[in-house]
Amino acid sequence: xxxxxxxxxxxxxxxxxxxxxxxxxxxxxxxxxxxxxxxxxxxxxxxxxxxxxxxxxxxxxxxxxxxxxxxxxxxxxxxxxxxxxxxxxxxxxxxxxxxxxxxxxxxxxxxxxxxxxxxxxxxxxxxxxxxxxxxxxxxxxxxxxxxxxxxxxxxxxxxxxxxxxxxxxxxxxxxxxxxxxxxxxxxxxxxxxxxxxxxxxxxxxxxxxxxxxxxxxxxxxxxxxxxxxxxxxxxxxxxxxxxxxxxxxxxxxxxxxxxxxxxxxxxxxxxxxxxxxxxxxxxxxxxxxxxxxxxxxxxxxxxxxxxxxxxxxxxxxxxxxxxxxxxxxxxxxxxxxx
Amino acid sequence: xxxxxxxxxxxxxxxxxxxxxxxxxxxxxxxxxxxxxxxxxxxxxxxxxxxxxxxxxxxxxxxxxxxxxxxxxxxxxxxxxxxxxxxxxxxxxxxxxxxxxxxxxxxxxxxxxxxxxxxxxxxxxxxxxxxxxxxxxxxxxxxxxxxxxxxxxxxxxxxxxxxxxxxxxxxxxxxxxxxxxxxxxxxxxxxxxxxxxxxxxxxxxxxxxxxxxxxxxxxxxxxxxxxxxxxxxxxxxxxxxxxxxxxxxxxxxxxxxxxxxxxxxxxxxxxxxxxxxxxxxxxxxx
Numbered sequence: 355x356x357x358x359x360x361x362x363x364x365x366x367x368x369x370x371x372x373x374x375x376x377x378x379x380x381x382x383x384x385x386x387x388x389x390x391x392x393x394x395x396x397x398x399x400x401x402x403x404x405x406x407x408x409x410x411x412x413x414x415x416x417x418x419x420x421x422x423x424x425x426x427x428x429x430x431x432x433x434x435x436x437x438x439x440x441x442x443x444x445x446x447x448x449x450x451x452x453x454x455x456x457x458x459x460x461x462x463x464x465x466x467x468x469x470x471x472x473x474x475x476x477x478x479x480x481x482x483x484x485x486x487x488x489x490x491x492x493x494x495x496x497x498x499x500x501x502x503x504x505x506x507x508x509x510x511x512x513x514x515x516x517x518x519x520x521x522x523x524x525x526x527x528x529x530x531x532x533x534x535x536x537x538x539x540x541x542x543x544x545x546x547x548x549x550x551x552x553x554x555x556x557x558x559x560x561x562x563x564x565x566x567x568x569x570x571x572x573x574x575x576x577x578x579x580x581x582x583x584x585x586x587x588x589x590x591x592x593x594x595x596x597x598x599x600x601x602x603x604x605x606x607x608x609x610x611x612x613x614x615x616x617x618x619x620x621x622x623x624x625x626x627x628x629x630x631x632x633x634x635x636x637x638x639x640x641x642x643x644x645x646x647x648x649x650x651x652x653x654x655x656x657x658x659x660x661x662x663x664x665x666x667x668x669x670x671x672x673x674x675x676x677x678x679x680x681x682x683x684x685x686x687x688x689x690x691x692x
Numbered sequence: 693x694x695x696x697x698x699x700x701x702x703x704x705x706x707x708x709x710x711x712x713x714x715x716x717x718x719x720x721x722x723x724x725x726x727x728x729x730x731x732x733x734x735x736x737x738x739x740x741x742x743x744x745x746x747x748x749x750x751x752x753x754x755x756x757x758x759x760x761x762x763x764x765x766x767x768x769x770x771x772x773x774x775x776x777x778x779x780x781x782x783x784x785x786x787x788x789x790x791x792x793x794x795x796x797x798x799x800x801x802x803x804x805x806x807x808x809x810x811x812x813x814x815x816x817x818x819x820x821x822x823x824x825x826x827x828x829x830x831x832x833x834x835x836x837x838x839x840x841x842x843x844x845x846x847x848x849x850x851x852x853x854x855x856x857x858x859x860x861x862x863x864x865x866x867x868x869x870x871x872x873x874x875x876x877x878x879x880x881x882x883x884x885x886x887x888x889x890x891x892x893x894x895x896x897x898x899x900x901x902x903x904x905x906x907x908x909x910x911x912x913x914x915x916x917x918x919x920x921x922x923x924x925x926x927x928x929x930x931x932x933x934x935x936x937x938x939x940x941x942x943x944x945x946x947x948x949x950x951x952x953x954x955x956x957x958x959x960x961x962x963x964x965x966x967x968x969x970x971x972x973x974x975x976x977x978x
Contacts (some may be wrong), residue, residue: 373819669825
């Protein structure tokens with residue numbers, strides 16, 4: 355087990371270095387001369403040359419790459435052109451809001467997707483199965499930015515049921531101030547025993563979390579259905595049937611047990627996809643996370659910030675895959691050898 | 693008795709009505725794209741037209757889906773939109789296959805250090821969620837449909853390397869290929885006569901499954917302003933432009949977005965159904 359973890363960790367480190375190299379390559383694809391952009395449109399040739407020296411662009415590419423790698427490892431992720439703050443500190447400020455949104459969405463996706471997949475697999479080909487399959491394919495075909503706008507129109511503008519934007523009602527800050535401990539508003543209001551604020555944060559989470567959940571819910575429902583259909587004829591399931599277990603137990607307990615590992619692997623995948631989907635959704639809901647930061651950076655052509663967010667999300671994705679692999683190996687001995 | 697392909701298809705359609713729905717919708721989209729000038733009521737509105745006296749009109753008999761912020765007919769623009777992101781999807785997937793298939797075959801068939809090198813590079817690209825890297829690439833390139841196509845193609849090929857490598861490696865290990873080698877048949881001939889034909893079905897299934905994903909990615913990038921630019925009748929761009937007029941002029945966003953959803957849904961239904969029909973083993977992998 356220890357050998358497996360060590361090997362898997364080493365592989366993850368190699369992949370992260372590769373990811374940094376790819377990000378560096380993307381940064382150097384910028385057409386035109388970054389030094390003259392930096393120096394401004396009216397700079398003289400001498401000023402551009404000075405800027406090139408200042409930015410280190412006169413050094414060989416390999417040296418630039420190494421200094422970039424070293425900077426990333428030491429926490430120097432560059433300075434945002436737009437906010438004039440270090441990119442890494444901007445990212446750390448924004449990350450909790452996004453993690454809260456994505457984790458809530460994944461919880462919704464599992465709670466909805468697993469039972470739907472099981473119902474679908476119960477009688478394959480019948481009406482309920484066809485409806486759930488069509489629904490899950492609809493979920494993975496959803497343009498999330500459009501779904502966000504439509505849900506906002508229906509549930510907040512027309513029906514006035516849910517708030518349109520923000521993490522909580524700003525008015526509450528006066529009567530029930532939110533004490534910042536972890537940066538996650540839901541957790542902070544629980545820790546502070548702040549019930550009105552907790553209610554407000556949960557209500558504000560509903561619409562954006564439903565939008566982000568559409569893709570993972572569809573994927574998980576399809577995956578559970580396929581896995582359960584694959585194992586439902588196995589002898590150990592027949593054995594459970596012979597022992598007189600009910601259909602609910604057969605599907606929910608015995609068949610589902612074998613479906614969890616691929617579902618867990620899919621969770622790591624959709625964690626990464628959902629982080630990127632927040633780039634499209636957060637600014638619509640005025641959600642102060644990484645997605646809004648990324649969208650603003652794109653709108654302002656803020657290359658250091660865009661590359662910083664790219665790197666952060668890619669590393670988060672690598673780590674999520676690593677965690678799922680290690681947890682699975684800990685539970686399932688078949689994965690470990692080799 | 694061996695089933696004819698036609699009979700297999702009829703059986704598949706009966707067993708999977710969703711495949712029939714997907715196929716019919718895809719056919720409809722292709723017909724609309726081909727006949728766009730005949731179907732669109734105001735073909736001129738697909739481009740740089742301006743009608744100051746019909747700005748932001750709601751759906752009516754004259755403009756079934758309403759008009760946009762400069763008075764263009766939204767139905768006409770949605771119809772012409774079938775020529776933007778779906779066509780980009782086809783180009784992207786063609787490029788992805790041209791890069792991915794040879795690399796995958798080389799990795800799977802040759803093995804050794806070639807395999808090791810190709811697959812490690814592929815792994816690094818697969819370590820990014822696809823939309824993320826496409827977004828980073830598109831953001832450093834000048835915003836245009838060409839940049840968008842390049843950015844998405846640059847992140848899509850590794851999936852085809854992985855698919856083809858698996859196919860090539862499994863075929864290369866079978867006894868009949870080994871006997872081909874023993875008989876001195878050239879590698880070229882083995883690749884073209886045995887490996888590629890065997891990989892064709894999974895490749896076809898994968899391409900049909902990916903069309904919807906590429907359309908969603910392209911629309912998302914255009915929504916963020918990184919792809920299509922006005923006056924291109926791109927659905928993602930139309931949603932972005934309509935956003936500032938969304939309340940009360942809901943039709944600007946609703947119909948182009950619906951077009952993205954229906955198109956991605958149609959191709960995903962088709963791809964999903966084709967996979968069940970042609971490649972049932974891989975249905976488990978998604």
